[in-house]
Amino acid sequence: MRIISFVTLFIVLSASLSAQSYQGEAGKAIKGATVNVGAMALDTITDYSNFSGIKTPNKNWKAPDFKTNPDRIIFQEAPSQQKASKPVSREMSPTPTKNFLSLEDNQRSIPPDVNGAAGPNHLMTTLNTEVRIQDKEGNVLMTTALGNFWRPLPGTSGTFDPKILYDPYNDRWIMTTPSGSNVNESKLYIGVSTSSDPMGDWNFYWVDTDASNIAWFDYPSIGFNKKWITVSGNMFGGDYYRTVFVFDKMAAYNGDEDINFTRFSTYEGFTLVPSVTYDNETEDQYLIATGDGNQNGYGYIKKFKLSGELNNPVFEYQGDIGIPEPWSGWGGDYGNFLPQMGSSQLINSVDARMETVIFRNNKLWAVHHVFLPAGDPQRCAVQWWELDTDGVILEHGRIEDQSNTFSFAFPSIAVNANEDVMIGHNVFSSTQYAGAGYSFKAYYDEPNSMRTYYQYKEGEAPYYKTYGGDRNRWGDYSATCVDPENDIDFWALQEFAMIPQGSDTWGTWWAMVKPSFSPVADxxxxxxxxxxxxxxxxxxxxxxxxxxxxxxxxxxxxxxxxxxxxxxxxxxxxxxxxxxxxxxxxxxxxxxxxxxxxxxxSSILPEISFSADLEKVCVNQPVSFTDLSLYSPIQWEWQFDPSTVTFINGTDPYSQHPEVEFNEANDYAVTLTATNLNGSSTLTEFDMISAGGYQPWFAEDFEYNGFERNNWEIENPDHSITWELFTIGGNSPGHTAAGVNFRDYMAIGQRDRLISPPFNLEGMTNAYLEFQHAYAQNTAVPATDSLIVYLSADCGETWTRLKAMGEDGSGNFATHEPTTDPFFPQVASDWCGDGWGSECNVINLDAWLGMPNIKIAFETYSFYGNAILIDNVSISQTVGVDQQPAISDVHIFPNPSNGVIHVLVPEKSGIHQVELLNQMGQKLMSKPVNGPGEILLNESSQYAPGIYLILTSGIGKSATHKVIIVR
Incomplete structure (x- = not known):
């Protein structure tokens, strides 16, 4: 696991992990016809049997579990950042502007598989039973059986699971439907309108979902971007896997006779949902699936990506994303879980599969329902996610009732142009009949929150219908979408329990929500x-x-x-x-x-403040200053002591933000005088700039702000895997080390450098570079990775090799026995000098005494082995900072400390003095030692958080110890 230093609230894992790519199979979707849908009105058709059989559910279905591989985690939220349990906003979701009936139960299918979409002037509802087109006032324009809609294509008597979208960038409707729930007849239909009018012409295509007739296609999920229409599904029968069809979108829109597609297969995840992409420029498309909801205290979802050329797409599994709020993947009892009033029969909740994914503004929104609490579900909750394209969680939350009175399920999500979010969902409770609702989040609402749900259609009666099976089916899904007329308003289509018509009956109901945009001035x-x-x-x-x-x-x-x-x-x-x-x-x-x-x-003067982008620099290295002064300064004058500086890039002493080179190795004071209309103020920062570099002692442990705190640089010539920060164990302080993970580095012979800030060795009588390292040889490859240490005496212009290290099988460099497993240090013996293999590194730098502008580079040479890690890099006059103390029995605690530091001196230690030093070796505090006992340092907690050194000394001996002060 690695931690990216600038994200302090989350654990972000291994974007460097190589994504798992899949080989695609090219094919052609066969054009069946161009059909005028308006002519399909069912006015004269009374017998449905030619177009649709009664849909009955599979018996005894149980959702599969897909365990998360820890090596495939790309983002894992820290336990301290739990958000989903946050209460919803007390503000009610807005009431609908319109709501009306869509389609009723014709007693020929459970579940109805509720789906629909809004166009500029129409609404389309697509169910297992029928397809209906309405205007936006609810007037019915056309209704036909689902099979009749696809009548020109082969196998239309076996249609099921329709899905529909509207593409606002090309003003087209996109619909997909499988046909044939057996291995010999399984087909997938794709239909696209030729205009924004769904009553006009459509181009219809079909594909054989498995030419080998081993598996059949079920439960489609559909999305699009500028290039592709993407349909994924779950394959059952003689094999069990997921498949993704990637179609040439514009070829379908153009009505080409046969359109190209690429078919991918994967055993990873279940119900991979492609994004509906509200961006007509982005090249890539993303897919999200539910992963293991309850693994070691975490719940996970899985992220996939489509990229590449139109007819040669690349499909890859990128990894898992986790939150420390686990859930169960289903409710047991064949999924019959959701309560209702007036009946002891529970309504089926299916499982926690992903339902909808939206891409907008370079972010992803996804939604599904989950079962809580994990391991012993008592309620169903809607769980929603907002991610960036790297898989980092930006927001997430749950629509839930922690009292277990209400359950919420079968969600779908939409995001409008302002990033308002609406989630349509059903509402279930033993205190009411199954109803239709939604929850709303305005773009300005509190992060991770959702307003209280609004139930726009109440249930009317109990519901129980199984057609001889074990499951009282509902759903399986719903529809929520943005109105393309203004990209602001929302439409939701949900199922509800109707008054029985011969037997228990479901119905579907539309609601239109117009978000409030009455201004809130500020x-x-x-x-x-x-x-x-x-x-x-x-x-x-x-x-x-x-x-x-x-x-x-x-x-x-x-x-x-x-x-x-x-x-x-x-x-x-x-x-x-x-x-x-x-x-x-x-x-x-x-x-x-x-x-x-x-x-x-008339009296206020400027309040002076300023900063520099670098404070430890080489001689003649540019430094940029930024004036931060308050109260409207209009003139500036900069002075430096000593005055040996050069202003560059057109700036001068009177610039507001000058750029300066420091021409000698020295500590410089910086003075700024700023003037406003009332007068002038002056501020001097002494020893602000150290030209020539740090004056040792210097110690780096990468714990706080990683590479940034001391301005380490990285050279990455191939722009691929390079130096990064990893979470490790076995050494102190902290749990972070720098390294390169060669397990993920597919190239051989690549060199990457981690380059230190500059050092000034003037005034030192001797100098040593010390660092710890950890490495284990990968026995699966014939060669070893290497670490090379360089020194530059001219600020990185030229380099001298100090030491080259590569494992020869004897433990000369490796710190752990050879292994075929990925290696990251976890215990002390995994590091140099404390177990198997190599000693730690001490390099004498006396040849460069008296010289400024010294830089050290750690260079790795890749050979697809294991990670090489370094930590606790120091330059000092004393060998053994933190590693081989001359006085080893001194105990310093607590470490890290939030204030007072205790130094426990043992008997017969010979220690006469204890000093507290900063990283530059400057003495901050000194106390005499008169015998064994406890010495207190920093008693008033006067020193800022950071890394300090404690020097314990006696006659002829001394030792340094690192201590961290935090707040």
Whole structure:
């Protein structure tokens, strides 16, 4: 596992792990016909038997479990960051603007397999029984049997599991339906409209899902991007796997006679759901599947990716994503789990498979339902995810009732142009009949939250219908989509329990939700405290997409503005002044007034602050300074002591943000004088810049901010696997080391360097480089990986090899016995000097004493072996920092410490003095030792968090010990 240093709240794992790619099979989808759907109206058809048999569920179905391989985890949220248990917002989801009946049960299928989509002017509902087209007021325009819809294609008497989408970028409807639930007849249908009118012409295609007739195709999931229509499914019969068909989208839209597709197969995961891609530029497409919901305290989902050329796509399994909130994958009793009022019969909940995936704004949203608590389910909850394209969890949450009174299931998710989110779902409880609802999250709502659900269609009666099976089927899915007319409004289509019509009956119901965009006014400004006569720039922060703005500036010139972001509002007089913004659009108006928002002073001077991008630099290395001063400075003057500097890139001492080279090896004080309309202020930062580099002692353990804290550089010539940070065990302090994982490095002979910050060895009587390393030879390959250490005396321009290390089978470099397994150190004996194999590294640097601009490089040479790791790199005058102390029995605790440091000195130690040093070797505190006992350092907790050294010394002997202060 690796930890990326800039993400402190999560455990992010191995983006460097190689994705598992699959070999595809090219094929052609056969065009059956171009058909006018409007002519299919069922007005004269009363006998369904030619087009649809009664759908009955498979008996005794149980969801499979797919264990997560720890080596395939790409992101794992830390246990401290649990979010899904967070209560929902008290605010109710918005009420529907419209809602009406879609299709009723014709008593020929359980479940109905509810699906639908919205176009600019129409709604389409596609069920196992029928296809219906309505206008957006609910008026029925066409209804036909599902089999009749596909009538020009072979095998239409066996259709089931339809899915439909609308492509807003090309104004086309896309529909898919399997046919034939046996190995000899299994087919997949694809239909695309030729316009935005679903009553017009459609191009129909079909494919044989398994030419070898070993398995049959079930439960399609459909998505698209700019290049592809992607349909995935689960294969049953003589084999059991998942398949993904990738079709040439534009060829289908153009009505080509036969369209290219690529078929992939995988045993990884179950129900791989391709993304509906709301981005007509992105080249790739993603798929998400549910993984193991309850493994070692975590629940996982699986991430896949399609990339590459139109007719030569690459399909790869990227890995698993986990949260420390496990769930069960089903509810037992053949899935009959969901409660209802008026009946002891439970409604079937199927399993926790993924249902919908949306790609938008370079992010992924996904939804499914899960069973809680893990291991002993008492309720069903809707679980939703928001990920970036690397699999990092941005948000996630659950729609649930922790009292176990209500369950929520069969969700679908949609995301609009503003990143409002709506999840349609069913609502189940022993206190009501099965109903239809949704939950809403506005883009400005609290992260990881979802508003309280709104039930837009209440159930009307109990429901129990099995057609002789063991399962009281419901679902299997639902539909929620964005209205392409404005990319803002939402439509949801859900099942509900109707009043029985001869036998228990289901129905389907549409709801249209118009998110509220009445503005919520807000603003900010670049300054709120200014000198007299200065100007202020204002920025509108109103949410709700306002179209008009009216500003009022008390004391300002001008005093009003209708600009969205007014600039250069001048305040000529001293005082405090109010600012008011009125923001409006067609849905409403909002006013915000900020009293005493602007303070104008005739005496306030600049409050000086500044920073530098580097503080330990080589001589003549550029440094960029940034002025951070407050209160409207308009002039700047920079001074350096000593004055041996050169301003570069067109800057000078009077630039606000100068760029400077330091021309001698020395510590430089930096002074900035800044002036505003009232006068000037000055600030000096002493010893801010160390030109020539760090003056040892220097110690690096990679624990805090990884490579960034001390500005390590990485050279990665092939832009592939390179140096990174790994979570390890066996040494101290902490659990982080730097390394290169050759197990994931498919190239041989590649060199990657980790380059240190500069060091200044002036004033030292001797110098040593020390570091720990860990490595185990991979016996599955004939050669070994190598680690080479270089030194540069000219800041990286030229390099001298100090040491080259490669394992010869004797333990001369390896620290662990040879193994075919991936190796990462876990115990002390896995590291150098403490078990099998190599001693640790001590390299004498006396040849470079007195020289600045020294850099050290650690270079790896790849040969597909195991990871090489280094840690606890130090440069000092004393051999054995933290590794071979001259006085070994001193005990320092606690370490890390959040304040006081205790040094326990044993009897007969010979220690006369204890000193606290910073990493540059500067003495911060010193205490005499008069005998055995406890010495307290940093008693007032006055030193900032960081790494420090404790020097214990006596006559003729000394030792250094690393200690960490945290807060």
């Amino acid at each position: 603003f900010t400004s670049d300054e709120t405290i200014i000198p007299t006569g200065e100007s202020v720039n204002f920025t509108d922060l109103t949410i709700g997409v306002p179209s008009e703005w009216q500003w009022e500036f008390e004391g300002g010139v001008p005093s009003t503005s209708s600009d969205q972001n007014p600039q250069n509002i001048v305040y000529p007089n001293e005082g405090t002044f109010t600012v008011t913004l009125t923001a409006s659009n067609v849905l409403g108006t909002d006013v915000v007034t900020k009293q005493q928002f602007i303070t104008v002073s």
